Amino acid sequence: MTPDDIKRVVLDVLTRIAPEVDPASIQSGVSFRDQLDLDSMDFLNFVLALHDRLGVDIPEGDYPRLYTLDGAVAYLASKSVRAAAP
């Protein structure tokens, strides 16, 4: 999966949680919570959906790395490369 593919998945998951959000308006370096008004339950659902869609394990200690679009894509790219390795 390329970073662009991962970004598409992240944006798709986010807009399912916050249907009123235009994915094009999401700023890459700003935390999702601040710009999308996500609460802790939304964030848990976000992590769960990424886990289901990408098959990566996301320990709770890594949650802060998923707070922004840039951070989430970089983190998930590193995890999925590792997951794909033999």
Added chain:
Amino acid sequence: MPSLGSDMEAGTLVQWLKHPGDAVKRGDIIAVVDTQKGAIEIEVFEEGVIESVQIKQGEKVPVGTVLAMIRGTGPERPRVPAATAPPSAPAREGPPTPAAVSAPQKRPHEEPSRLRVSPLARKLAADLGVDVTQVEGTGSGGAITREDVERAAAALKTSAAHKPSAPTARAGDMRAAIASAMARSKREIPHYYLSSTIDMSGSLAWLRAENEKRPVAERLLPVALLIKAVGLALREVPELNGYWIDGAFREGTGVHVGCAISLRGGGLVAPGLHDADRMDLGTLMRQLTDLVARARTGSLKSSDLADPTITVTNLGDQGAEAAFGIIYPPQVALVGFGKIAERPWVCSGKIEARPLLTATLSADHRATDGHRGGAFLAAVDRLLQAPEKL
């Protein structure tokens, strides 16, 4: 028409899902009702056969109106009015106001009875201003799905004739309902307010260790611990758990914690977690996740809203330090939790940075005094110091 909260005065019967001659049992969903809180699925609390329906689809009626008659299955069982609130629920205080009764009645198109629409699609149609009778269903058996409604809404948008946006009207209805209930609460309930600062280091450390062991889908949020602690503390101070009705306190038949859930786009509902004091944390978290998801997609059931015995509001995520709430009548107490944040805490004569939580209680002075309220907050604190026992 069951009361789904003291702020509900009337509801519109959107669709009958059961018809005369159909057998029903406790828990079956027999109808969908549109309220100021959105589309709600109405459950039945009796067993028998539907003898007649008294209200037509599209009709708006006040709370308390008989919707259908059910004939009991046993020979001695009498006919009972169906779709009333469960037996443990509080009766709505006082008759409906004249304004509610004489309010203009919305009468949407009468639908052919064969029309099959899921509650979610119906809710979406209402929100998007789509007439479901004009939508072509592509689901199984021609059922109208969410996608069908979205397609129809997109087509409406491109036509010049589309109506003003319905979501605004829905949000306005909900604001009016909240305003009415909260104004009544402030008018009638002599509130007192208490607050207590709770050291959450033990709870959070336990939660971190616990979540490391749990798969993603079973991880817990701090709010699960808070709700469980409230449930258990209410066993110690039961006079905060129940209703003020007809000048007297009536204790709830269980601990049903209403959870204030904010909706995207504005508004708030407080459906209940039944028997929150008896659930293990995993079950409580699962049920809370389900409740939040259903509240936000407009698919709550009547039993979710009929009988919470107390409300918990958790504003923590928005960064507020404390929440002093307004009691949701006829309940007699509301518990507020603020943000868990590192602040200075004095421990054994030293100042340390600790994750602290401000817990508040708004309570009805007709039912309790500050002494008992204080005992309740102290119990919540004590319980949160031993999270492994929750």
